[in-house]
Amino acid sequence: MTTTFSSLNNDFTLKSHPHQSLKDHLDGVTSIATHIFDSQNQDDKKRDVIKKICMAHDFGKATSFFQEYLAFQEAKEKEEFGKKDKVFGPNKNHALLSAIFAYWWLPEEYKLFGYLIVKRHHGSVKDARDEFNLMDDYSVIEEQIEDIKKFSQTELERIYGFDLNEFFAFINETNIKTMKKHFRKVWKLNNFSVKDTLDFNYLYSLLLNADKMQLIAELPKLPTQKPCWFVEKYKDHIRANLLSKNAAIADSQIFRIRDEIFGEMKKELDLIDLNSESFFSINVPTGSGKTFLAYYSAFCLADKLKDLYGEQSRVIYSLPYMSIIDQNYDELVNIIKFNQGMDEEPKDTEILKHHSLSEIKYESGEKEYKNYDARFCYDNWQSKIITTTFVQLFNTIFKVGDNSVAHRFNRLANSIIILDEIQAVDEKFYPVVRKFFELLAKQYNTKFIFVTATMPLLIGAHELVPGKKAYFENLNRIRICNHIHEDIFLDDFKDILIEDIESREDKSFLIVLNTIKSSKEIFEFLQKNTDRHCLYLSTEIYPKARLDKIKFIKNGSDKLVVISTQLIEAGVDIDMDVVYRDFSPLSSINQTAGRANRNGVGQEFSEVHVYRLKNEKTGLYYHSYIYPAFLTDITKDILGDKEIILEKDIYSLNEAYAKKIIEKVSPDVSTEILEHIKDFDLKKLRDSFELIKNDYAFKKDVIIEADPECSQIINKLSEIKRNGKSTKDKWEYNFKIKNLFRQLNQYKISIYESTYSLIHDDLCELNGFDVEYLPKSCGSRQLYSDEKGIILDTPNVMIF
Numbered sequence: 068m069t070t071t072f073s074s075l076n077n078d079f080t081l082k083s084h085p086h087q088s089l090k091d092h093l094d095g096v097t098s099i100a101t102h103i104f105d106s107q108n109q110d111d112k113k114r115d116v117i118k119k120i121c122m123a124h125d126f127g128k129a130t131s132f133f134q135e136y137l138a139f140q141e142a143k144e145k146e147e148f149g150k151k152d153k154v155f156g157p158n159k160n161h162a163l164l165s166a167i168f169a170y171w172w173l174p175e176e177y178k179l180f181g182y183l184i185v186k187r188h189h190g191s192v193k194d195a196r197d198e199f200n201l202m203d204d205y206s207v208i209e210e211q212i213e214d215i216k217k218f219s220q221t222e223l224e225r226i227y228g229f230d231l232n233e234f235f236a237f238i239n240e241t242n243i244k245t246m247k248k249h250f251r252k253v254w255k256l257n258n259f260s261v262k263d264t265l266d267f268n269y270l271y272s273l274l275l276n277a278d279k280m281q282l283i284a285e286l287p288k289l290p291t292q293k294p295c296w297f298v299e300k301y302k303d304h305i306r307a308n309l310l311s312k313n314a315a316i317a318d319s320q321i322f323r324i325r326d327e328i329f330g331e332m333k334k335e336l337d338l339i340d341l342n343s344e345s346f347f348s349i350n351v352p353t354g355s356g357k358t359f360l361a362y363y364s365a366f367c368l369a370d371k372l373k374d375l376y377g378e379q380s381r382v383i384y385s386l387p388y389m390s391i392i393d394q395n396y397d398e399l400v401n402i403i404k405f406n407q408g409m410d411e412e413p414k415d416t417e418i419l420k421h422h423s424l425s426e427i428k429y430e431s432g433e434k435e436y437k438n439y440d441a442r443f444c445y446d447n448w449q450s451k452i453i454t455t456t457f458v459q460l461f462n463t464i465f466k467v468g469d470n471s472v473a474h475r476f477n478r479l480a481n482s483i484i485i486l487d488e489i490q491a492v493d494e495k496f497y498p499v500v501r502k503f504f505e506l507l508a509k510q511y512n513t514k515f516i517f518v519t520a521t522m523p524l525l526i527g528a529h530e531l532v533p534g535k536k537a538y539f540e541n542l543n544r545i546r547i548c549n550h551i552h553e554d555i556f557l558d559d560f561k562d563i564l565i566e567d568i569e570s571r572e573d574k575s576f577l578i579v580l581n582t583i584k585s586s587k588e589i590f591e592f593l594q595k596n597t598d599r600h601c602l603y604l605s606t607e608i609y610p611k612a613r614l615d616k617i618k619f620i621k622n623g624s625d626k627l628v629v630i631s632t633q634l635i636e637a638g639v640d641i642d643m644d645v646v647y648r649d650f651s652p653l654s655s656i657n658q659t660a661g662r663a664n665r666n667g668v669g670q671e672f673s674e675v676h677v678y679r680l681k682n683e684k685t686g687l688y689y690h691s692y693i694y695p696a697f698l699t700d701i702t703k704d705i706l707g708d709k710e711i712i713l714e715k716d717i718y719s720l721n722e723a724y725a726k727k728i729i730e731k732v733s734p735d736v737s738t739e740i741l742e743h744i745k746d747f748d749l750k751k752l753r754d755s756f757e758l759i760k761n762d763y764a765f766k767k768d769v770i771i772e773a774d775p776e777c778s779q780i781i782n783k784l785s786e787i788k789r790n791g792k793s794t795k796d797k798w799e800y801n802f803k804i805k806n807l808f809r810q811l812n813q814y815k816i817s818i819y820e821s822t823y824s825l826i827h828d829d830l831c832e833l834n835g836f837d838v839e840y841l842p843k844s845c846g847s848r849q850l851y852s853d854e855k856g857i858i859l860d861t862p863n864v865m866i867f
Contacts, residue, residue, distance in 0.1 A: 081222055082134060083125050084282070085141040090226045092281060097121040100277035106378055107480040107511070116177045120274055122227065123169035124185045127161030129219040130211045135159070157207050162186050164211050170246060171237050179253060182246075183468075184271045188278060192271070192468030194748040199250035205240055212238050259747045261502045265510060268467045272476035276447065279474055283440045287416050287431035292379050292451050295366035297406040302329070302359045304405060324538050325356045332360055332531045336367045339529060341375060345508030346515050348528035350535050352542055352714075353520045353661030357487065358398050361518050364531055365483045368514055372481065376512075381482040382452045385460040387491035389422050393614065394640060395487070396420045396454045419450035421459055424610060424812045427805055438798040442805065448478045457491065460484070464503055465756040468749035480511040487518040489525060490654050494698075494728050496756070498737035501526050520661060521654045521721050539718035544664040546672045547712040551650050551679040551703065554688075557585060560680055561592050564647065568597055568628055574644040575626045579633060579659050581649045581689040583607055585680065587855055590630040597628070604631035607856030609771045611813035617641065633693075635662060643673075650679040650690050652698035653705060653724045657717065677706075701727045767823040769830065770814050770840035771851055777814045780807055781833060781840060788835035811838075818857070825859055826850070 083092035100121045104114055127133065136159040166186035173181040183192050192198065212235055215223065224231055280286065306326075309316055316322050328351055339347070347368075349360050361384070369380040384399075386392050396418070403413045416431045429441040429449070436444055448455075462472050463479065486492075492500065504526060507513040517528055532538070555563075568576055580586035583605050590603040604616055613634075620629055620641045629635070629643065633651065636658035646663045648656060656677060664673035680689045690699055705723055706712070712720070736755065743752040772778055784807050787800070818826075829850050830839040843851045849858055 079222060079226070081129050081219055082137055083128055085137065085144075089125060089128055093122050093125060093226065095281040096124070096274070096277040098277075099280050100273040103273060103276065103477055107477070112174075116173060116181070117270060117273055119172050120169055120181050120184055120270060121277060123172055123181070124165055124188050124274055124278065125161060126168040126223070127164035127211065129223050130158065130161070130164075130214045131218045132156070132159040132211070132214065133161050157204075158210050158214075160207075162189055164208055167208065167238065167243075167246070168234060171234050179250060180267050180270060184267070184274055187468065187470070188271075188274055189470070191470045191753075192749045194750045195250070195254045195746055196748070197750075199247050199254070205243055208238060208243070254747060259745055261506050261741075261744060262510065263747075264467050264744050264749075264752075265503070265506050268473055268476050269480070269511070271468060272473050275470060275474035276477060279443050280447070283436075283443060285434070287429075287433070287436070287444060287449060289379075289416050289449070289451050290414075290432075292369045292373075292382070293366055293403065293406075293417075295363050295370060297402055298359055298363040298366065299329075301402040301405045302356070302363075320542060321352075321354055321544065324352070324542070328355050328532055328538060329360065329363075331534055332364060335529075335531050335533060336364060339368075339371075341368065341371050341514070344529050345513065346504070346526055346528035347517070348530050349516060349518045349532060350530065351520065351532055352539055353657075354544075355538070357518050357520070358395060360531075361485045361487060361516060362399060362402070364516055365485055368483050368516075372483075372512075372514070376481070378481055379451070380514075381448070381450075381478060382485070383448070383460065383479075383482055384452065384454045384485045384487065385457050386454075386487045387457045388634070389424055389456060389610070391488075391639060392420065392422055392454055392456065399452065399454065415445070416450055418452040418454070419445065419448060421445065421448065421453055421455040424809060426809055427802070438802045442798075442802060447475050457486070460486075461756070464507070466753045469753055479507060479513050481513070483514045483516065485516045485518060489517045489519045490521045490658075492525065494732040495734075495736040497525055497729075497732065498734055499740045499756075502741070521657045521725075536718055540715040542714045544673060545660055545675055545714050547656070547660060547675045547677060547717075549677055549706050549709050549712060551677055551706060552708060553679075554681045555678050556681055556683045557588060558683075560678060561589065563678075564589070564593065565596055567645070568593070568599060571645070572599070573626060576628045576645045576647070577635070577641075577643040577659070577662055578628070578630045578647045579635060579649065580630070580680070581633065581651065581694075582692055583632060583856070585649070585682075585689055586630055586632050590855055593628060593630065599628045600625050601628045601630065603855045604629065604635060605856060606632065606634055607816055607818070608853075609773055609814045609816050612773065612853055633659070635659070645673060646675040648675060648677050650677060650688070650699065651702070652694055653702040653720065655694075656702070657721065660717075697731050698728070701731065766817045766819055768815055768817050768838075769823070769826075770811055770833075770838060771816060772831075772840050772842045773814055773851070773853070777811070777840075780811050783807055784811070784836065785834055814840075816856075822857065822859070826857060 079088045079090040081089040083089040097118055100117050101114060104117055108114070128137075132155070136155045139153055139155075163186060166182045169181040169185040170178045183198060186198070187193075215231075216235065220231060309322075332349070347364065349357060349364065351357060351360065362382075365382045365384070369382060372378070372380045384395065386395060399418055400413060403417065404410065407413075414432050415429045427442050427445050429436040429444040435441075443449075459472075462469070463475055466472050504513075504515060508515065515526075515528075516531075517525065564576075564578065578589060580589060586603070586605055590601060593599070593601050602616060602620065604613060608616070617639055620627060626644070629641075633655060635641070636655060639662065641662055642664065643662050644664065646659055648659045651659075656675075660675045663675055681687070682689060701724060705720055705727070740752060740755045743749075743755060770777070770781075772781065784804065787803055787807070826841060829845055830841055832839055841850055841857070843849065852858055
């Protein structure tokens with residue numbers, strides 16, 4: 068599908084943009100939106116609604132006030148006026164008049180939605196009560212109507228194909244007041260549903276998508292979806308390589324289980340019924356190749372959906388943390404390159420990595436897109452496979468009416484969404500997530516694949532590995548040594564660690580603590596008291612260095628001693644011999660245990676020691692700083708007095724844990740969100756759903772000026788800001804800044820107020836931006852260490 072700017076002709080003189088007529092723009096937006104709709108639905112009535120919303124959205128641009136404003140902006144960009152500026156009044160605004168036109172034109176049941184969608188197509192929809200109290204002064208509307216009658220009615224009637232006098236007669240003070248009463252009457256009933264919310268966001272998404280897309284000179288053509296045999300062929304290649312390097316690995320239990328699980332899943336995929344089923348689960352032990360299983364099943368579902376509906380499905384692979392997206396993305400890139408026999412990276416039309424640290428770029432097989440075009444295609448998930456974070460995915464679903472993300476909501480229709488490490492979703496959101504997912508499946512034919520090793524009961528799903536319990540119960544790679552029946556202080560914990568580490572130099576160690584303070588203290592102690600190579604990880608280590616350390620741990624041959632906070636848990640593919648873990652909810656203990664003996668090599672168990680560490684000064688458990696008490700209480704009850712827990716017992720413990728969570732989790736947050744939906748208070752809905760939210764402490768973002776590359780980025784930003792006013796192309800200017808900040812995010816950490824106050828005097832400001840950065844040193848005083856993060860002289864409890 069291709070769209071190009073249409074040249075202005077003598078027949079239509081009204082403009083929507085400097086180089087495009089209003090007619091061409093309205094026709095183009097309508098064509099794109101209906102094309103997307105037709106590829107996803109068969110509903111003539113709703114198609115007509117979409118058509119009217121798109122045709123109505125820029126109706127108000129027909130005033131001479133807007134046309135004069137557009138001409139001035141065009142001349143200003145050409146520097147015809149130099150730096151001279153001109154103030155335009157509210158009569159040049161077009162959204163409200165266009166919204167009233169949409170309200171008048173649409174059928175009764177879509178009037179209010181159409182009004183809100185058109186009114187806010189350049190912003191975000193606010194709460195219902197605010198929206199109907201935000202009607203502009205009636206005199207401005209009246210002035211705009213009289214202007215259109217005088218200057219552009221004839222051309223508008225040719226665009227719309229009907230007499231507009233009936234609409235003009237509708238615009239009077241009485242009818243405007245009647246509209247407001249209509250809004251109040253509907254919203255006072257408080258009976259909007261999740262279905263209404265999703266339908267609204269879908270219509271809003273189609274308009275935003277088409278309106279932004281229509282400005283792109285040439286839209287990229289997406290390739291066909293990758294076949295599932297790509298995954299199996301590459302998996303077999305990796306398997307053969309492993310065997311060639313170490314033939315003994317074939318005798319390991321996990322190696323055999325990986326083959327069995329893959330074969331069982333293939334058979335189960337043949338039995339599914341996509342006409343009646345939408346939720347699928349891959350619940351298998353850690354280290355059993357979940358990424359291969361997930362991609363194979365998704366591509367298999369895409370093949371089946373194409374046979375059923377004739378449309379190629381998009382695959383959206385989402386993970387909870389940015390730190391594990393790169394390794395997932397790289398794995399898929401390797402799958403594609405291996406099967407396509409090419410050394411170059413796949414194009415962005417094939418696979419797109421979307422998160423706050425990834426570069427905004429976009430390239431198809433035909434061309435490289437620049438500035439606005441690249442940014443929109445990137446943000447709009449213009450690709451067959453997208454790898455992204457839970458935050459980006461859930462924002463797309465739940466940030467209803469948010470202009471910055473809603474344009475891609477329609478991408479979810481007929482798509483296959485993989486949620487890897489699904490247990491990372493906060494339990495308090497389960498009820499509302501379940502309702503939204505069920506409606507997406509029913510109304511938009513979205514398919515979901517949940518991937519986990521800890522089995523949360525989010526929603527009933529078809530198990531793609533039905534024999535999963537046997538796989539869990541037959542494994543014997545680890546044993547959990549439960550020491551939580553007695554409290555232990557940090558100094559005593561140090562003695563336990565040093566004795567074990569010194570006595571077993573042939574073993575690698577992973578020590579996971581709950582706070583930055585405790586993790587730093589352990590790291591510094593071990594650095595001083597052992598000759599072993601110690602390595603430290605926490606969120607105080609900036610992302611670029613953190614990823615480098617994880618790669619070093621994964622690929623190094625040394626028997627390392629790694630000290631970390633819980634960021635090491637989900638999806639980080641490292642393999643350690645012995646693990647020590649400060650007490651946490653069972654799901655976190657499971658995730659940490661998954662870093663031990665992943666390949667099950669050798670005859671020995673790996674040990675996972677769990678202690679309940681207590682702060683000697685405060686008398687508080689370190690786990691109480693970060694985890695809800697009900698989760699740790701459930702875990703304490705389940706582990707009880709068990710001294711040794713074998714891997715085969717973990718499955719039944721997880722079942723008990725999941726059931727107790729469902730019984731005890733508070734529905735308050737989900738109930739609050741559903742109340743906002745009933746009232747159609749979309750801003751409150753957006754604010755209530757924060758997937759990653761820390762209510763217990765204030766956090767501040769700080770850049771670490773860690774290396775010359777970071778200093779260079781800071782200097783470039785300062786230079787662009789200084790010379791910004793001389794830049795002719797505002798999109799090029801904004802695009803450069805956006806991508807530089809994405810690079811700068813590799814050095815960004817979030818710290819707590821107490822830490823921020825201690826380093827505040829050492830922070831530098833990035834001129835022109837609301838950004839502060841910390842140099843690594845000030846004179847002879849070191850401020851930041853690559854080894855352990857921020858250096859403080861004052862003791863302080865820090866979390867994560």
